[in-house]
Amino acid sequence: MSLVRFLPIPSDRMGIIWSLLTVQGAIVLEYGPAGTTHYSMGLYGGLGLRFQNRLFTTHMSEDDVVMGDVTRLEEAIIELDKSYAPKVIFVVASSVTAVIGTDIKGVCRYMQNEVKAKLVAFEQGGFRGDYSVGLAETYKLLVRNLPQKDAVQEAGVYNIIGASAWRYRMASDIWEVKSLLSEALDLRCNACLCCDTSVDELQAMGKAQVNIVLGNEGLAAAKYLEEKFGTPYVYAVPYGYSGTVSFLEQVGAAVGKAPEPMVLMRIKMKEKGMSMLSMFAMMGGSKPRQAAVKGDYDLVQGVGAFLEQAGISVTHKMCAHSLKAITEPVADVEAYAEEGEWLQEIRELRDTLLFADDVALTQADASNTKVLISAPFMNGVVATHMPFMGEKGADFLLEQIQGYYQK
Structure with missing residues (x-):
């Protein structure tokens, strides 16, 4: 990982854990030092995830690391199964166990006979890529391990x-x-x-x-x-x-x-009512109609297309993660290997409608019209009734465009 001044891009491990914490009826057990898990809890809480009695760690001693002893993991699995009776226990590798090569899948395989909960192992420890890689791995492992084979299709x-x-x-x-x-x-x-x-x-x-x-x-x-x-x-x-x-x-x-x-x-x-945008454009005088979008791949694609439909030139489509896990990415969406690369482009923007995260918005010039649309975000309360997708989301985006022309 390169040096960063602000917030590093979350790893695949982080993407896995925050995804698994959304699954009710399951417990996430991280096999690693307590400090590793404790440090990440602030992020999960900021995302509005409930992790009390849902996220646990085995902790590890130096002897566990040196000798490869998995007794703590075995005992933790049995204790959680007896104490909380979850339907599934997701066993996740930490960076330490990923480095020493602990066979978490093997442990889950022989421990399955000792517990009632289904054990599902995630061996990524933060070294296979950023959170987008973790998301892809999580979705794949969940659909391979949990759907029942005898399900009957239902219309609607x-x-x-x-x-x-x-x-x-x-x-x-x-x-x-x-x-x-x-x-x-x-x-x-x-x-x-x-x-x-x-x-x-x-x-x-x-x-x-x-x-x-x-x-x-x-x-x-x-x-x-x-x-x-x-x-x-x-x-x-x-x-x-x-x-x-x-x-x-x-x-x-x-x-x-x-x-x-x-x-x-x-x-x-x-x-059809978007034709009214020409009126707002004239009200803006000679101001150039340009925008930049920074966020997850699909958001950048979708919001960028809507802006272009509204007659605004999107000069920067900035993907907040790598394109490693993206199937056939389009050419005009750019990912950045170094934080400094996208920071420089953000700081050079002037009189631009900027949709981005809180870090990027704080670094952008005051002449820009700034809209928070992606993570990381600093506010503690996130609305659950103000979308960016769909009809209501388009209404919101259109309001931002109109405000940009009136500025």
Whole structure:
């Protein structure tokens, strides 16, 4: 990892743990020093995750590290199973156990006969990449280990894959997506990976009529479910009015149902109303119409496309993580190996509509119009009813564009 002045990009291990903490009925056990787990709790709390009696650590002594003794891990698994009776115990490697090569999968294999809870091992310890890699690995391991084989498909049921708790206002986006699918197609959500779901919902994933992928990291998991259960998937992230209409039409096609015409008409009417932006452009005088977006891959793609549809040139599409876990990334979305690279570009922006995280916004010049849209964020309270996706999300983005022209 290169030196950073502000906040380092979370590792794959962090992405795994914050995703697993959203699964109700399960416990996360990290095999490593207590300090490693304790240090990360502040981040999980900031994301609104509940980890009391959900996140545990075995701790490790120097002897455990040197001798490779896994007695603490074995005893912790048995104690948690007896004390809390979880349906699943996720055993996660820390950076220390990843370095010394502890066979966590092997331990879980022979300990499975000693406990009632299902044991699922995650051996990534923070060295395989950033959080996007961890998200992809989490989705894949969950769908390979938890869905029951005998699930019977039910009409009108869907799963969401790729909803990361790291995304700013992800709960708001999920609320909006569920509302739209209920209103336009009369569909209901079963499991949501990984944003407030449960072991029972994950076990019932096979009953879904369609899987909806809201993050590129979830594509591999969706493809696996298609192979195992024959469930089709739709990879479409509903940013902007036209993006939302396309999303509803694609999901409708997958379940063999046309979206409610009045819903589509309402959204399309708002899209036509974007022609009013020319008036705001004239009010802005000779101000250049340009924007920059920094955040997760799909957010940068979707918000950037909406801005361009509104007649704004997007000069920078800045991905906040590597593109290692992204399937076929587009050429105009750029990832940065060094913090200093994106900082320099942010600091050079002038009179730009900037959608980014709190760190980037604090470093941007005051002449820019700044909108918080991605993590990391510093505020303690995050709205659960103010999305960026869907119809309401497009309403919000449009308001920011209008405010930019009026500034």
